Amino acid sequence: MSPKAAKKAAPTPPRSIQVGDEVEAKCGKCKDITTHLVLAKIGWKPTRVECKVCSATHEFRSPQAAKRKTATTRSAPTLPPEEHWQAAMKHAKGNARAYDREESYVIGSRIRHPSFGEGVVTDLCSTTVCEVAFESGIKKLLMATRRTAHAG
Numbered sequence: 001m002s003p004k005a006a007k008k009a010a011p012t013p014p015r016s017i018q019v020g021d022e023v024e025a026k027c028g029k030c031k032d033i034t035t036h037l038v039l040a041k042i043g044w045k046p047t048r049v050e051c052k053v054c055s056a057t058h059e060f061r062s063p064q065a066a067k068r069k070t071a072t073t074r075s076a077p078t079l080p081p082e083e084h085w086q087a088a089m090k091h092a093k094g095n096a097r098a099y100d101r102e103e104s105y106v107i108g109s110r111i112r113h114p115s116f117g118e119g120v121v122t123d124l125c126s127t128t129v130c131e132v133a134f135e136s137g138i139k140k141l142l143m144a145t146r147r148t149a150h151a152g
């Protein structure tokens, strides 16, 4: 009679993680994949971990998921001033008018400025300030308050 070693009843996944184990995880503080101590887990998945580098505790983020996230960081689509100006000029209406702060402008108005050249109103900051795209960049220009129709 040769007694066999006790067999494990439940089939366990190859790398079962226990509380207190060390796992690789993404640390938001270190902004890197570091070794973490498992503080809590659900099933085989660690839920709460402690960074061994900075001692911060946070949710478990798998290194794979972290990699995918950093790959899709989008940069703000900022156009260089001359391209912004060219795009704005395409949408400009009518002929360029000499800039006059006594005039009022709307988005799309073409302006000819004595020092900045030709530009297009791209935004209205207030009733008296308009934002104009010139080849050299965006300038804020004063303008007259648009006359509203008065009754009587």
Ligand SMILES: [Zn+2]
Pocket: 027, 028, 029, 030, 031, 034, 051, 052, 053, 054, 055, 056
């Ligand atoms: Zn850390």
